[in-house]
Amino acid sequence: MAIKSDGTTLYLTRDIAAAIDRQREYSPSQSLYVVCATQSFHFEQLFAILAKMGFSWVQNLKHIKYGTVNGMSTRNGTVVFLEDILDEAYKTMHDVMKSNPKRYSEIEDPEAVANALAISAIVVQDFSAKKIKDYEFSMSRMTSFEGDTGPFLQYTHVRLCSIARKATPDTMAISPDSNLIRSELGENGLVLQVAKKLALFPLIVTDSCQNHEPNTLVTYLMSLSHSLSSLLEQLPVLQAPTPEAASARLAFFSAARQVLANGIILLGLPLLKHM
The missing domain is CATH 3.30.56 (Phenylalanyl-tRNA Synthetase; Chain B, domain 1)
Structure with missing residues (x-):
């Protein structure tokens, strides 16, 4: 018919x-x-x-x-509109930011930052599993700065950005080459692990695009971010023993930041440099 x-x-x-x-x-x-x-x-x-x-x-x-988002149904009258989700996520992120008055006062445009965090939270939750899978919508989970969330991705990028801003003149005066980086960082197992992950980025992007699966890229970025968070604790730039060591660490983290930034942009998210 x-x-x-x-x-x-x-x-x-x-x-x-x-x-x-x-x-x-x-x-x-x-x-x-x-x-x-x-x-x-x-x-x-x-x-x-x-x-x-x-x-x-x-x-x-x-x-x-x-798949579908469980808990939302037009037929059952439990549908939630995107505008309402965006508004609630924005309010949640804004409230979290305001809970630290000192840091909040230092943010140039807190409303824009809260909005970027809200968008990141929603998109990353949607991409956190294979697209064919149904999932349960959770505002509290997706707006957390802990776990595999959009705010966590943005926070990791902001931390990496702050390293370059805080670098000392002695550190910035040194132009590190591959030999310096290898001599200063080559014995660290986590550095080698992160370096291998960085090298995989083009393959991850290709696979994600060819299979129309954004989750592939999100999973990679989360794994990279967790490794970088651990590495930032192990190898602080400001507390490096020598300017050469600080310069090598800064160069490595700068490369990692660029890869993370490229991934966040590919997801269609705003990129935060301050928070």
Whole structure:
């Protein structure tokens, strides 16, 4: 059936027409339908019908499935709108920031920072598991600075940014090369572990993009951030025994910060340098 008894069309009918029109108008190399997994049968029908109609370009159509957020249902009247989630996350992050009056007074634009943290919290929670998996929405969990959360990612980046701002003139005067970094840091097992993770970044991005799976990138960034947090405790730049050691540490953390920043930006998140 393509048309209802009252003359109106079905979703499937309109999707067939839209796919054909889109192909004629734009000739895309690939069309991705990012729709909930509950609609899988609909897209199986759509692609099968287009194939039966003789359209070879149907092989370029793909259904990108994602799970549902438990506790929210339009049919049951428990739906929560994104605007409300953003507002609540913003208020939560702003309240957390204001709990430290001294630090809060030093932030140039606390409202903008709270907003960036709120967006990061929501997006990272959504990407924290494979997209096909359902998950339970939790405001308290996603706005925490502990665990695998958006605020934790931002906090780690801010810590790395502060290192360069606080570096002494003696440290900044030295231009570290690979030999200096190797001699000062090469014996540290955690440094080697982090270095290997940094080298994996291009492969992680490629895998995440090819498989349409942002969780791959988020999982990598969380692992990197936890390792960097431990390394920052082991190898503080300001307390380094020599300017050479401080310079080597600063160079290494600067490289790590750049990778972390690139990952945060790829997730579509604002990048915080002060908090």
